[in-house]
Amino acid sequence: MTEIFFSLPDLRIFSYGTTIAVGVLLWIIEGLFPFFSGQKRRSLHAKLNLSVAALNLLILLPSALLMAFMLGWSKNAWPGIGMLALPPALEAIVIILLIDLWMYVWHRLNHETAFLWRFHSVHHSDTTLDVTTSWRFHFLEILLSELLRLPLFMLMGAGIEHLLLYSLFMTPVIEFHHSNVSISPTLDRLARLIIPSPMMHRLHHSRLRSEHDSNYGSMLSFWDRLFGSFQMRDNLEGLRLGLDHESDSDKQQLFALLFRPFRP
Ligand SMILES: [Zn+2]
Ligand SMILES: [Zn+2]
Numbered sequence: 001m002t003e004i005f006f007s008l009p010d011l012r013i014f015s016y017g018t019t020i021a022v023g024v025l026l027w028i029i030e031g032l033f034p035f036f037s038g039q040k041r042r043s044l045h046a047k048l049n050l051s052v053a054a055l056n057l058l059i060l061l062p063s064a065l066l067m068a069f070m071l072g073w074s075k076n077a078w079p080g081i082g083m084l085a086l087p088p089a090l091e092a093i094v095i096i097l098l099i100d101l102w103m104y105v106w107h108r109l110n111h112e113t114a115f116l117w118r119f120h121s122v123h124h125s126d127t128t129l130d131v132t133t134s135w136r137f138h139f140l141e142i143l144l145s146e147l148l149r150l151p152l153f154m155l156m157g158a159g160i161e162h163l164l165l166y167s168l169f170m171t172p173v174i175e176f177h178h179s180n181v182s183i184s185p186t187l188d189r190l191a192r193l194i195i196p197s198p199m200m201h202r203l204h205h206s207r208l209r210s211e212h213d214s215n216y217g218s219m220l221s222f223w224d225r226l227f228g229s230f231q232m233r234d235n236l237e238g239l240r241l242g243l244d245h246e247s248d249s250d251k252q253q254l255f256a257l258l259f260r261p262f263r264p
């Protein structure tokens with residue numbers, strides 16, 4: 001597959017480069033055309049979320065390297081979907097769809113399991129939604145996700161190239177639906193035919209549990225419609241973001257967020 005699309009190093013550069021370029025672009029646009037207006041201290045908010053992200057990069061680098069090594073090794077030992085001898089492009093599409101389905105299931109489990117919610121609530125306690133929220137996850141949530149998804153990916157025969165290709169498409173979508181960019185309702189409606197749109201994901205960050213337990217999709221909105229978790233309402237301008245008891249200013253500090261899963 002890598003010979004058809006890109007070489008592995010090129011795929012890495014595209015994937016990481018796109019994440020940074022789209023992130024910076026959205027940061028500029030949401031500053032100029034915000035959906036939630038009157039957001040103050042954007043840079044302070046970004047500083048906290050980027051600190052969480054930077055720490056994740058540092059802590060999780062060994063597990064990412066291990067993941068790459070294990071997928072490389074398992075692909076030779078067990079071809080998974082490779083046994084169907086599909087054309088490489090079709091195989092890549094099937095694997096990307098399966099990875100996105102897993103992301104849906106994993107996200108839903110994070111909301112429906114009290115233990116996992118301890119970690120995922122760090123993402124939801126953000127009272128301001130912008131592109132930097134897309135990088136705000138507790139490192140143990142990511143680590144748990146990697147531990148669970150590794151055997152699944154090995155079973156399906158995914159290679160590191162599939163993961164990078166998935167990330168190339170999925171990460172800009174995640175950045176976009178967290179961003180505070182104001183787009184017209186018609187454009188949002190069109191976008192959510194395919195991807196979880198900003199409006200969809202804003203509702204997912206509602207303070208009300210009946211609203212934030214919905215719209216779990218990462219790259220495709222199709223899964224929410226298929227599994228009955230799609231939810232939308234017309235007017236989101238007065239939406240209250242964050243979580244009761246978790247979004248107070250004393251809990252919106254780096255160490256408080258890191259220790260959040262261990263608090264009663
Ligand atoms: Zn969530
Ligand atoms: Zn989110």
